[in-house]
Amino acid sequence: MVIMKSFVGPLIVLSLLFSTMNACTYTAAVSQTNIPIQRNKPVEATVHKFIFLGFNFDNDEVYQLVEKLKTQCPDGQVRGILTQDMRTMYLLFFFWARDTVAKGYCVSSKAVATNDADFNVDTEQSPARAEIDYKESTLKLQSEADGVVK
Amino acid sequence: MMKVIKQAGGALFLACMLQGCMTVASISVSQIPVAAARKHKISASASNVTVLLIPFGSSFPERARGDLLSQCQGGKIEGLLSKHQVTDYFLGLFFVNEVVMEGYCLHNQAKG
Amino acid sequence: MPLSIRLLSAMLFVLSSSCAHSIHQLYVGSMDPKVSYAQGQWVTAEAKTTVVLSFEFDTSYVEQAYRELESKCPGRLAQVTTEHLTSFLFLSYEQKVVLKGLCVKAALASEKH
Numbered sequence: 001m002v003i004m005k006s007f008v009g010p011l012i013v014l015s016l017l018f019s020t021m022n023a024c025t026y027t028a029a030v031s032q033t034n035i036p037i038q039r040n041k042p043v044e045a046t047v048h049k050f051i052f053l054g055f056n057f058d059n060d061e062v063y064q065l066v067e068k069l070k071t072q073c074p075d076g077q078v079r080g081i082l083t084q085d086m087r088t089m090y091l092l093f094f095f096w097a098r099d100t101v102a103k104g105y106c107v108s109s110k111a112v113a114t115n116d117a118d119f120n121v122d123t124e125q126s127p128a129r130a131e132i133d134y135k136e137s138t139l140k141l142q143s144e145a146d147g148v149v150k
Numbered sequence: 151m152m153k154v155i156k157q158a159g160g161a162l163f164l165a166c167m168l169q170g171c172m173t174v175a176s177i178s179v180s181q182i183p184v185a186a187a188r189k190h191k192i193s194a195s196a197s198n199v200t201v202l203l204i205p206f207g208s209s210f211p212e213r214a215r216g217d218l219l220s221q222c223q224g225g226k227i228e229g230l231l232s233k234h235q236v237t238d239y240f241l242g243l244f245f246v247n248e249v250v251m252e253g254y255c256l257h258n259q260a261k262g
Numbered sequence: 263m264p265l266s267i268r269l270l271s272a273m274l275f276v277l278s279s280s281c282a283h284s285i286h287q288l289y290v291g292s293m294d295p296k297v298s299y300a301q302g303q304w305v306t307a308e309a310k311t312t313v314v315l316s317f318e319f320d321t322s323y324v325e326q327a328y329r330e331l332e333s334k335c336p337g338r339l340a341q342v343t344t345e346h347l348t349s350f351l352f353l354s355y356e357q358k359v360v361l362k363g364l365c366v367k368a369a370l371a372s373e374k375h
Contacts, residue, residue: 012202012243024204030211030234030249031178033292035219035227037258080227084211103212172318177346178289179361182332182339229332229339233324252325 025099028085033104035080041106043072049098056098065102073106080105170237170246182229183254192227193252194218200245214249222255229254282350289344293364297340302366305339307331310358318357327359335365 045068047061069078081104088097182188194217196210211234218227230253237246307330309323331339342363349356 029176032232034180037226179342184338185336
């Protein structure tokens with residue numbers, strides 16, 4: 001018991017010292033959106049903010065995430081986004097950094113349309129479906145018009 | 151009487167130390183598909199431990215997602231519930247960060 | 263009456279009167295493209311748990327709220343909003359999850375395809 005006490009005390013002190021002097025990262029929040037079939041083009045964006053003594057006056061850096069993801073997927077949509085909000089503590093917690101990471105998949109517009117149209121469980125009218133509906137209605141109108149002419 | 155109260159208090163304290171007290175840190179829910187499509191339920195979880203304020207990695211959300219994806223190859227995942235929880239042991243000297251994800255794997259109807 | 267007793271009484275009153283509430287998180291989910299708000303109706307589900315002396319061993323109330331939301335809508339649920347709240351009670355607190363989603367009827371969904 002005495003031996004244990006002599007070990008545990010210094011161990012706790014050393015661990016606390018280590019954790020306060022080094023950069024330790026803690027996760028604050030996690031969120032995940034619907035994941036698409038097409039997962040061959042992963043995209044990732046990170047925003048970082050350094051905070052001194054807890055003085056933080058805005059969280060506007062988070063908006064950059066959307067812009068960063070958009071530039072990586074100019075011809076499609078980013079879906080299946082996993083967002084992780086983290087805090088990294090430095091030097092006795094006097095300084096800390098906030099990192100927000102968003103990881104998703106860039107899905108081409110064509111794939112989005114095909115993917116959504118193939119699933120009869122979706123509510124949204126996909127561009128592909130809308131095109132088919134439009135073609136069908138055009139043909140119907142044309143055949144009706146042809147009938148009138150005849 | 152006091153002895154019984156002390157023992158009960160001690161037992162409760164010990165139970166909390168060993169079992170761990172949980173806190174939900176964040177939750178997210180995405181669009182849920184129609185009832186007919188809620189057939190193939192999948193779930194995954196991953197965790198990272200922190201001992202005496204020293205965290206051993208923070209990759210648990212990605213590992214949970216990777217596990218979820220492996221359960222739904224060739225399909226898309228909807229109705230995703232993600233729950234990030236923290237379990238404290240020994241008055242917070244040791245805690246576990248865990249994310250639990252569950253959702254529905256939807257396969258293309260045309261392909262069966 | 264000494265000041266310390268007065269302060270203690272005031273603190274006890276605050277703790278026992280359940281006057282403190284906090285919101286931890288509000289998450290607004292994605293909206294489906296080409297679905298209008300007029301197409302469906304909003305459904306709400308909530309679940310809570312009471313935590314005494316901070317001893318919380320179960321967080322299944324989150325899944326409970328999710329199941330309740332699902333059961334209330336046979337169609338598709340779009341734009342699910344998640345709220346996570348705490349109400350402080352006497353030596354305890356109540357953790358609550360409120361989920362709200364736009365329920366688009368299944369018939370409407372199949373009509374579309």
